[in-house]
Amino acid sequence: MSQFRDSDGLRIINNWMAEKGHAPFPFQLQTWQRYSNGYSGMVVAPTGFGKTFSVFLAVVIDYLNHPEDYPKGLKLLWISPLRSLAKDLAKAMSEAVEEIGLDWSVQVRNGDTPTAVRRKQERLMPDVLLTTPETMHLLFSQKKNSRWFKYVKCVAIDEWHELIGNKRGILTELAISQLRYYSPKLRIWGITATIGNLEEAKNVLLPYPDLKVTQVTAKQKKKLDIISVLPDEIEVLPWAGHLGANMVDKILPIIASNTTTLIFTNTRGQAELWYQLLLNAQPDLAGLLAIHHGSIDKKLRNWIEDNIASGYLKAVVCTSSLDLGVDFKPVDCVIQIGSVKGIARFMQRAGRSGHSPFERSKIYFVPTHSLELVEVSALKEAIKNKQVEARDPMVLTFDVLVQFMVTLAVGEGFDADRLFKQIQQVHAFQYMTKDDWLWCLQFITQGGQTLKSYEEFHKVILDEDGKYKVKSRRISMLHRMNIGAIVSEAHMMVKFISGGYIGMIEEFFISKLKPGDSFILAGRILELVQIKDMTALVRKSKAKKAVSPSWLGGRLPLTSHLSHFLRLQLSHALEPSRLEKELRFLNPLVSRQHEHSHIPKVDEFLVELIETKDGHHLFMYPFEGRLVHEVFSALMAYRISKLKQITFTIAMNDYGFELLSDQPIPVDDTNIKDLLSKENLMDDVIASINASEMASRKFRDIAVIAGLVVQSQPGTRKNNKSLQSSSGLIFRVLEDYEPDNLLLRQAYTEVFNQQLEEVRLQEAFDRISKSKIIVKYAKSFTPLSFPLKVDSLRGTMSNENLDKRIQRIKEQAFKIK
């Protein structure tokens, strides 16, 4: 240990930092030391505390101490989920090595890197390469790629918490395993923000028994002020998005009194809406207020980001597009509009203000409907208790595996037995069986049972040298174009008819518009002129009113952590404590709920039955988030339909769900306990899932990632809506002809693990079985049920004969006439 303390490398770095008036944080020093002792590990630190320099300088110090261990070429690979960060990180690292006096080159390689630079890198790799998981896999798909990675000493996974819960995390796990194959002594370091399952996150990243593994945690804590913005008066029947306009007057003064404000909304549609609202309310903000989201032209986004950094912009309305990324120094205030649905995300957004280690973060919460005030109250409680959500790793994602296998086959080819052993070590595939593996091999060589007779899907062949390879150039090219685990909605470009690109919009949305209709994008009101070659041509519209686009991806479900605190807060909302100003404010609403129905206590479960001219409504409020409610509601519909042939339309939000039927719903005090019983829970869930189409929806992404459906095509842009929708068809065909298809099974597993959150559902039913069930017959909509009534997202569940349903609908229609 003393050796390291006295080493030249450390002295040089300490001196360099001292010159700039800094000293290393304890966690940085600890990382440097552990690294030099041969450890791999994970650094847990909030952004803005120099986490980059913890791992980066560890490698620099080790190099300074042992230059002879580092041959020419790539030394450090820096994998980050965010492209946008790479440029600034590379700049910071380049400056550091230059000032320290090293002749290292630090370069970026990702989707934005020009071809010429890429070719140059392929001839001579830099010492440090910053890249993304997808680009790593693209590199593996190149001929003779192993030569670049032979002497890599360290791979750093930045923002690991952003990767672990999704398939990009699997891409990362696989990339690491391949790097270890090329460079067996590789040290692996993850960098993550605080999440609920740090230990697991570490094991997923570092499952290899031969590694010395450690964890370094920064002690520094960010100070956080949460201020809720209350409307002047409360509506007792809240509904989503309704509060908007009258809250604008509360937001303007906040913007005025801060240097730069980021205004976060949850969907791109909301962002467009609020941008208009703010500009209309205070026209002189024009030019100082910008809008930033994923569908806006990249050039414009870059301009906006530069101008936040320079302090020119006063405020930016944005979505999760600015959740992460470069630190914006001038930002001293964040406004969150609408529920954030999660504790971690809320803290992340709050942390975008007051970015330097010793400043306070300040976040204003603006509810879009009154019930969200309960949420902010719950958030405060959760943060006080230091509760953050876990990010559960995915496992057995065969779609990503077969993609990776084809990637290697396109590259240098692979030996099946050796690769099997390598893959089995990867966390995600620890429980993969030999049969599964053989199936995957058969899939990439034969296309699986159903597609055996089609050569188009015999992608990989076993070559004479015993390696699996892709020989067709067309297949190689198609595969390279489609590497990755992000499946996007079908998008369409939006351009002015006079020329000029505005942004992207989902086909789903634009297909509902007719020429002459107006819509809002990038803060402009546009009139659709025509759709041509997958481009929507528009002109400026004079219309005063226009539809805001809805983006399918926009809605996030409430996390289980937050929902727990939500139930807690609601249960004592009738008697809030002196300091809980949100709850005090909500009192009229809560009282109305209490008078007309009931406020569920922590040990109670509320069921409401209401009859209106729309039909018969059943409401339940598990407060488990939209995804769980989707399953829960399907399950209830299924169980009720066993009592009586019936058809339901189903609506849900984060608080509860509604079953609506044209016929009386046979639910009352006598049978409610059985309907909510834990008995046969999963069997009934499976039965009800088959009825709904969840697995088919999951299969869409799986089909794209596994290469059953191609996302990008060379050459002309074509309408890919029909192509993408075909995944549903493939799903049905596989169900009929090849039910043991692994990708099909994966779709069901994903429904169970993610959508259904089996564990969470079990817990919910456990809780409910111990709760007192309260059935209330309300005369009209209650504050809790009203938001569900107006929610337009609906599903259907029926066990009635189709002909009978049509017949009855016909009769009803006749009666109404």
Added chain:
Amino acid sequence: MNIVKENITIEEQVLTLTNQRAVYWKNQETLILSDIHIGKTAHFRKHGIAVPDQILQDDLDRLNHLIQHFSVKKVLVVGDLFHAERNTNIKTFKIWLNQFSDVEWILIQGNHDKKSNHLINELNISVVRELTIGSFTFIHDNLEFNGNGFTISGHTHPGVVIKGKGKQKLKLPCYQITSQQFVLPAFSLFTGLNTRDIPKDATCYAFTDSSIFKF
């Protein structure tokens, strides 16, 4: 296969609607259908979408069944027999077609067929842009019709949305009939439904596996 029938009378002619996406005209011993889109599955595969041929096979089996059932003399395809370029599906179809040497095949040219003229020449099928039999004019896309009289067309893949109490919604394929025109549903099951372009004052005959419903 369950063939459900419903007779309707248009311009004094009795037409038999079936729930299998085709109409039988007894007077002419003709089966009328539209939009088979042969070649679509192979076209999708060529573009990287793994769609098996079973879908095509099912369509052809159904057509075979209908031809046998009604002892059809003539098959009139109101456009879009083929989907796209020459591919393996076309070969399948060619072989399949051989069994109907005593059936006359007529194709009204559709927008998709224009790209595949050379394919049709190889088959024993007569092709016309428009065809008038009695008071009916057959044309693929009704919007391209300039004459007067009653048209029978395809092209739009018509469907109808039925809304009921309790916010129920159902989408079904259908025949659309007005005083001026008759739009056929797409024959192939591998097609979408268009529920937007419903002609004014149309009567819709929607169908399921077991019934036909008039709306």
